[in-house]
Amino acid sequence: RGGVARRADGRLVRLSSRRRSGRALVFWVDAVDPRVPSASRRARAGAMGASSSKEPWEEDIESASPGGMLSPEDEIKRVLRFQNNYYKVLKVDPRTCTAAQIKKAYYKIARVIHPDKCRDPRATEAMGVVTSAHSTLSNTTLRTAYDMYASQVEVDAQGADSFSEWESKGGAQMAHLPPWLVKGLANPILGPIIQFFMVIFLLLLLVGLCALFLVYFVIHMVFWVLCCCGCGGHCWPRYGEGARIHAKRQERFMRMLRDYEAEAAMAQAKGEPPPDPNLFFANWNIAHPEEPDDIPTAASANQYGSVS
Known part of the structure; x- marks a missing residue:
């Protein structure tokens, strides 16, 4: 045969x-x-x-004239038809194309449809699409984001969101994920499974944060009630009498510190060594005892931590 x-x-x-x-x-x-x-x-x-x-992008190339190039008018029509599919715009294989191949394809198409050489009124628009495709696919970060966009959007469909619209909606944030996670999300089988577990993880994280806040609030309120109803607020220098006592003791400490600095300056003027801090503070506390009226007792405080 x-x-x-x-x-x-x-x-x-x-x-x-x-x-x-x-x-x-x-x-x-x-x-x-x-x-x-x-x-x-x-x-x-x-x-x-x-x-x-063959892949659709290969059939588009082979349907052209020898060398894979159409006439300027047909090339502009093709670019505008696939303006959201940057790989088809540049006629490169999305799986294997390199930066050098992308650059070569860009210059090859630009020589045909550039507005300086092509009189078609759509040449400027088509050249803008080709330039965007080249700048996006030549940048590793932008190409990763574009691949994520192409896996989520039907780029060849009429009325589909463009890459810039997808970026403005927050889709580009996914490009900052680890490469293995980006590939997993782009997989039609693993993608929904990974997204499901990510949602579950975020929900658990949110519930955990709410639980921690609730525990802190409950413990805080319990201590506040016990402090005000028990010791009158003396044990906790934040509310009621505790705050006032803390302020008075801070003022007393600052007076003691100023007296020590004055004593040290006087000793230095006489050419003597400064006094020992521990000994000076002990003697100062003896000479300046706390006034009993400055420290109200728990019996003299009401349930709100205020002295009756």
């Missing part, structure tokens, strides 16, 4: 009539006439019944 064909150099090759993959058919067509452009070879291979397993 085979046939024989003659190559351009005069050699005979055998052709198979069975259905083969697109790659095999292209090989046989190459053998017949290697001078035929690649786009024509693929078109002829498709006409022979070859099944295509």
Whole structure:
């Protein structure tokens, strides 16, 4: 069931009539006439019944003229059609394209649709899309954010949010997540599972914070009630008599400290060593005892911590 064909150099090759993959058919067509452009070879291979397993971005490139470029008007139309899909705009493989390939694709398209060379009124808009695609995919951080955007939004659908709109809604914050988490969220199977557990974790964290606040509030109020109803507020220098006693003792301590500084300055003026602080403070407390009226007893305080 085979046939024989003659190559351009005069050699005979055998052709198979069975259905083969697109790659095999292209090989046989190459053998017949290697001078035929690649786009024509693929078109002829498709006409022979070859099944295509190519990605949409590959089919868009191969549907163009030889070299993967359309006319300026058609190229502008294609760019505006896929303006949210930056990989299709630049005709690069989203899985394997490098920064150098992205830059090369950008300059290749810019030479065709740049407003200085193309008179189409849509050239400025299309060039803006191409520039945005290049600047986004060339930056590692922005490309990570864009890949997350493309996994959440149907970028080829009419009326879909653009990348800038998605960023303004807070989607770019996900780009700061660890790379393994970004890949997991982009996975159609693992993504919903990870999001579910993230929501559960945030809820548990919120409940824990509320519980800690409640415990602090209860303990705070219990101590406040016990302090005011028990010792009249003497044990806690925050409320009632406790605060007033604390203020008086602070004032007394500052007077003692000023007396020590004056004594030390006087000793220095006489050329003598300064007095020992511990001994001076002990003697000062003896010479200046606390006044009994300054420290009300618990019996003289009411339930609000105020002296009756």
